[in-house]
Amino acid sequence: MSDHPYSQAYHAGEFGFVSGALSVDPGGLAVPGELPALRAAMARLEERLRTIDMTLADVVKTTYFVTNIALRDLANEHYAEVFAEPRPARSFVAVSSLPYGANVEIEAIAYRRPSASI
Incomplete structure (x- = not known):
């Protein structure tokens, strides 16, 4: 049983919905x-995407929650490194705090494109 009462990632048809992924190490430390x-x-x-057989290439929308809005420029640079063009849509929201002392949380919507058939 999970520590949380929600799915970390959930697929519905060709869509994947990923709950916020925090800036923690694999052990859960900020x-x-x-x-x-x-x-x-x-x-x-x-x-989390891998648990529903998806990858970053499937992501069509992200939402960033950050405790410091000044992180935006660095986040933009990182986004350009991680995602190929056309890059996913993104929202960037400042919040007062995040769980476990994290300073970044990213949630995503992904879409599994149908395979091309010959």
């Missing part, structure tokens, strides 16, 4: 530093 935190949150997001 990752310090701005770029390391962004990378950690993205790594947790990738892990």
Whole structure:
């Protein structure tokens, strides 16, 4: 049984919905530093996508929750490194705090494109 009463990732038809992935290490401890935190949150997001047989290439929309809005420029640079064009849509929201002392949380919507048939 999970520690939380929700699915970390859920698929419905060709869509995948990923609950917020925090900037924590695999053991659940908050990752310090701005770029390391962004990378950690993205790594947790990738892990959750894999549980529904999806990858970052399937992501069509993300929402970032951050405790410091000044992180936006660095997050933009990181986004450009992680996602190929055309990049997913994104919202960027400042919040007062996040669970476990994290400073970044990323949630996503993914879409599994139908396979091309010959």
